[in-house]
Amino acid sequence: MNNKITKKRRVLAVVLTISLLCMTGCGAANGAPDDVASNDGGSQTESKTGNGGISKDDIKVGVLYISDPAEGSGYSYTHDLGVKGMQSNLGLKEDQIERKIADDSDAAATQEAIEACISDGCNIIFTTSWGYMDTTEKMAEKYPEVYFSHGTGYKSNGKNFTNYFGRIYQARYLSGIVAGMNTKSGKIGYVAAQDSSNSEVTGGIDAFAIGVASVNKSAKIYVKITNSWYDAAKEKAASEKLLSMGCDVMAQHCDTAYPQTLAQEKGVYGIGYNSDMSKETPDSCLTSVIWNWSAYYTSAVQSIMDGTWTGENYYEGMAEGLIQITDLASFAKEGTQEKVDEATTAILSGENNVFDGVLETNTGKKIGAANSTLDDATITGNINWYYKNVVIVK
Numbered sequence: 001m002n003n004k005i006t007k008k009r010r011v012l013a014v015v016l017t018i019s020l021l022c023m024t025g026c027g028a029a030n031g032a033p034d035d036v037a038s039n040d041g042g043s044q045t046e047s048k049t050g051n052g053g054i055s056k057d058d059i060k061v062g063v064l065y066i067s068d069p070a071e072g073s074g075y076s077y078t079h080d081l082g083v084k085g086m087q088s089n090l091g092l093k094e095d096q097i098e099r100k101i102a103d104d105s106d107a108a109a110t111q112e113a114i115e116a117c118i119s120d121g122c123n124i125i126f127t128t129s130w131g132y133m134d135t136t137e138k139m140a141e142k143y144p145e146v147y148f149s150h151g152t153g154y155k156s157n158g159k160n161f162t163n164y165f166g167r168i169y170q171a172r173y174l175s176g177i178v179a180g181m182n183t184k185s186g187k188i189g190y191v192a193a194q195d196s197s198n199s200e201v202t203g204g205i206d207a208f209a210i211g212v213a214s215v216n217k218s219a220k221i222y223v224k225i226t227n228s229w230y231d232a233a234k235e236k237a238a239s240e241k242l243l244s245m246g247c248d249v250m251a252q253h254c255d256t257a258y259p260q261t262l263a264q265e266k267g268v269y270g271i272g273y274n275s276d277m278s279k280e281t282p283d284s285c286l287t288s289v290i291w292n293w294s295a296y297y298t299s300a301v302q303s304i305m306d307g308t309w310t311g312e313n314y315y316e317g318m319a320e321g322l323i324q325i326t327d328l329a330s331f332a333k334e335g336t337q338e339k340v341d342e343a344t345t346a347i348l349s350g351e352n353n354v355f356d357g358v359l360e361t362n363t364g365k366k367i368g369a370a371n372s373t374l375d376d377a378t379i380t381g382n383i384n385w386y387y388k389n390v391v392i393v394k
Contacts (some may be wrong), residue, residue: 053307062117064127074255078274082293089298104131156313167209167317171289176211179249181336186219189242191252199383209387224393230255361385
């Protein structure tokens, strides 16, 4: 790596570090629309709930996961890293954290897990997966004295039930650049949990695809959908299918590491998600799109302790340190780092908002307008189309 690139990466690292400190201690940046408004959780915000705060010793946090965090590097593992970070940041004891595993497609199981947390004295409950949303909404109405925060999704009540997520599409775009620069076959695989009815997954695919196209006009992204947030057998089968088609870079929005481990076995590249998957696949992982959930969990619990919970939703991105990509592998193609650095600078400055201008879908439809960008509400709730270089695999 030359000195110019090293210097640029150091500058970007400083920007992200300062932003993260500001996020956890000073409040989040402005700019999110009303239905995905920021919640800084900072101690200087006037409480809108009338809560006088809960002492540190009396705080108890409940967390619902769709799978056992100990199983690997996936979605639940990454959220649990955030919870552990929050616990360390706030000095909470282990018995002040209660973890439950529940199938998010089973409303009865979700309700039972939430009820158990409440019975054990939890006064804030984080439900981390999309499928928990409706049941969390009902439980928040039933237990107005308990704070509920739901990850992904879009519902909230402005009081004791909020939503939290982030601009993951920014990091997806960067990882698309990496994939586009490093594919040799022009075939890039992508294992996706949900179909185009889900904007979270679809928006991530599109941002990735736009990133690929920015450096490689001829490459195609082959997407295999599992229709499940967590299904190890389906994720393995989807990965095998894409690899059999000749995909030589494997990306993912699914919980297991199968797209990565099978890519390494096949001798091709991978791009991880949720946490740094290079620890499982050091010989193939080009980079990983990762979350720093501890930033949010710390600010949310701190706001309840301080009595400054606002009931507002939380939606942040790279500038606040919530999401990023990991350092590129040493075997990434020459020139990849420069392209990533250029795009990172453009995103942080606001020059590149990913979903800019007129975007063509894979059906030929045009989305957006010249000299404009899609707003956050559209990105989080109304991306139900695929970018022009995306191919859905049956």
